[in-house]
Amino acid sequence: MKVVIVDDTHINLVLMSRLMDKLPDVETVAFQSAREALAWCRANPCDLLVLDYMMPDLNGLDFIAALGGEARERPPVLMVTASQDVEVRHRALENGANDFLIKPIDKVEFLARTRNMLELRRATLALQSRASTLASEVGKATAELRAREQETILLLCRASEYRDPETGAHIQRMAHYSCLIAAELGLSNEEQACILNAAPMHDIGKVGTPDHILLKPGRLTPDEMDIMRQHAAIGYNILKASEAGMLQLAAVIAHTHHERFDGQGYPKGLQGEAIPLVGRIVAVADVFDALTSVRPYKNAWTLDAARAYLMDNSGSHFDPQCVDALLRRWPAVLEIRERFRDCARQDAA
Incomplete structure (x- = not known):
């Protein structure tokens, strides 16, 4: 002393x-x-x-x-x-x-x-x-828990990749677009990280969608579309029982990212701010990437056409603040799109 x-x-x-x-x-x-x-x-x-x-x-x-x-x-x-x-x-x-x-x-x-x-x-x-x-031990335990959560998410996403041709680089891009929107809206760094890690689980419910519908190269019939839309509830039911915060957030995203701002979405027809913010964020990120990517039933849209679609549907399909947030960060959007390119991608420039 x-x-x-x-x-x-x-x-x-x-x-x-x-x-x-x-x-x-x-x-x-x-x-x-x-x-x-x-x-x-x-x-x-x-x-x-x-x-x-x-x-x-x-x-x-x-x-x-x-x-x-x-x-x-x-x-x-x-x-x-x-x-x-x-x-x-x-x-x-x-x-x-x-x-x-x-x-x-x-x-x-x-x-x-x-x-x-x-x-x-x-x-x-x-x-x-x-x-x-003790703080160091708690930090290590928390880091280990988050690592397990992320590992679980990765394994589930890999499982979905075997069935859904729309995954792969798509889940990386839409997750990063979601994180970008969250950052622009002023969410904390921790909230941004949670959205980045949970967003890839948005379509995990498609593991319960029959192959003849999931892999159909053409447009779905109304009955087939009803079955396809069940993936939101299926994903929610898969994830909701988890005590892990990351998977609980993923359950909310899976359940609400197909809701529309005007109340015309599914599965519950929620409207406006009744839709959880993470669902509204992921809705914009998911649709934007889907529009600009090749699908079995369509060609990729141009970036200008996709931007126009987001703006035209701002306030109806999408939360306007989420659309504006993505468009304000356009250079970062292009960087993410380039970084996570699909192998032999044929989408539009």
Whole structure:
């Protein structure tokens, strides 16, 4: 434990330093100049500050004020004063001193008080270390949990890729478009990351769609479309029972990304802000990428045509603020589109 002693009288420094030498595992640094002591304390940590109150260049209260920092970050302060004035002692305690002694110093009292303050300091440091260790362990456990959630999402997405030709790079692009919209809307970094990781699960319910409908090269009949639309509820039912926050968010996305802002969507016909924001975000990202990608039943739209479609359907199919957010980040949209190109993609430029 490192103890700093500050007193403008040399004999007092010698006396207190010798007394501190009686305590085990203590190193003493003594200063006769308060300003030199202040400079040292600003540059070096210590565990106890024994500080004279009356000094010519800087009194004890001014020393504590100049040292600055939060009280919990400063070392404990033992103020030593020759004044019998109760008001002075009260001011010392109110301004950051933890304890005080009256000169002339009683050796037994000095050792008892410094020993107790150092023991308290050791206990405080031990608690801080334990808190830091616990925080680190919680952080590791949280990271492991998120890694498992992301692994689960990846495995489920891979499972859907075996059945749905529209996945692959599509889920990467639409997830990043979704994250881009979330960022532009001012969502936190954590919320953006959650959307990025959960959005790829939006169509996981297609694992329950029959192949003759899912893989049909032409347009679906009304009856086939009814069956296809069941994938929103199927995906929700697959994911909703999970206690993992990421999968619960994915369940909401799966259930609501086909709702329309005007209430004409499915499966529940939700309208406006009754649709969860993540559903409104993913609806824009998903449709935009679907329009600009090749499908078994259509060619890719041009970027200009897809932009026009989003703007024309803003307020009806799509939440206007989500459309505007995507279009405001157009250079980033193009970068994402280029980064996650389909193999041998034939979509329009």
